[in-house]
Amino acid sequence: MNEDSYLVILGVIVVILFIALIFLTYKVFDLQHKVADGNTLKRHTEKIVQTKTEKINEHQKEHIISEPQKNTIRDVNLTEGISDINESMKQYTMKYHLDSATLASMDGFSIASSHADSEQEAANLTARYRENTITEIGDTHIIPLEYMGEHILIIISTTQRITKERSEMMTRDGRAILSHWL
Numbered sequence: 001m002n003e004d005s006y007l008v009i010l011g012v013i014v015v016i017l018f019i020a021l022i023f024l025t026y027k028v029f030d031l032q033h034k035v036a037d038g039n040t041l042k043r044h045t046e047k048i049v050q051t052k053t054e055k056i057n058e059h060q061k062e063h064i065i066s067e068p069q070k071n072t073i074r075d076v077n078l079t080e081g082i083s084d085i086n087e088s089m090k091q092y093t094m095k096y097h098l099d100s101a102t103l104a105s106m107d108g109f110s111i112a113s114s115h116a117d118s119e120q121e122a123a124n125l126t127a128r129y130r131e132n133t134i135t136e137i138g139d140t141h142i143i144p145l146e147y148m149g150e151h152i153l154i155i156i157s158t159t160q161r162i163t164k165e166r167s168e169m170m171t172r173d174g175r176a177i178l179s180h181w182l
Contacts, residue, residue: 078177085112085181092177096170099139099157103174106130106151112177125155145171147178 076095078088085103093101093114102113104122113122125142128134135142141162143154154174156162162170 078173079180085177086114088112088177088181089114092170092173093156095173096156096166097158097160099159101157102155103178104153104155106153111152112181121155122153126153129153143167143171143174145174147175152178 076091078091078095082088082091089101089103089112093099098114100113100115100118102115102118102122103111104118104126105111106126108123108126110118110122125137125140128137129142129144135144139157139159141156141158143156143162145152145154152174154170156170
């Protein structure tokens with residue numbers, strides 16, 4: 001009977017330990033959910049604060065008399081302190097808020113560009129320009145200029161409208177880049 005009582009006591013201890021394990025597991029999961037809910041509450045509170053701040057900022061912006069957006073940044077230097085002609089073209093795109101800009105010869109060769117894959121673009125667009133004198137294809141604009149007796153094309157990509165005044169400024173700056181580097 002001694003052996004049977006030991007087995008019963010051992011069985012009761014195992015059951016108690018098993019119940020304790022289940023209880024601890026429940027507490028751990030409950031604690032994890034509370035921590036996660038606390039973070040969610042914290043994130044939700046941060047979103048509310050951000051939303052209120054954004055609304056206040058928008059309200060303040062409505063009261064400020066807005067200036068018309070400028071199409072150019074006038075104080076961008078296109079040649080001084082620049083390492084090469086391609087860097088000048090990157091400055092050119094920054095000055096006029098363009099997606100890209102390329103100087104191309106009428107033969108279809110890229111002279112300089114703000115982006116790396118300009119050779120194919122220059123070849124395709126100069127061919128189209130020579131055939132039909134097309135100056136606008138979707139968001140791509142072609143501005144012809146003459147430099148030292150050569151016909152050069154400025155190929156730009158932008159969603160903005162190119163006014164005559166802006167086109168003249170871009171032509172002048174294109175000539176300045178060419179005269180500095182070539």
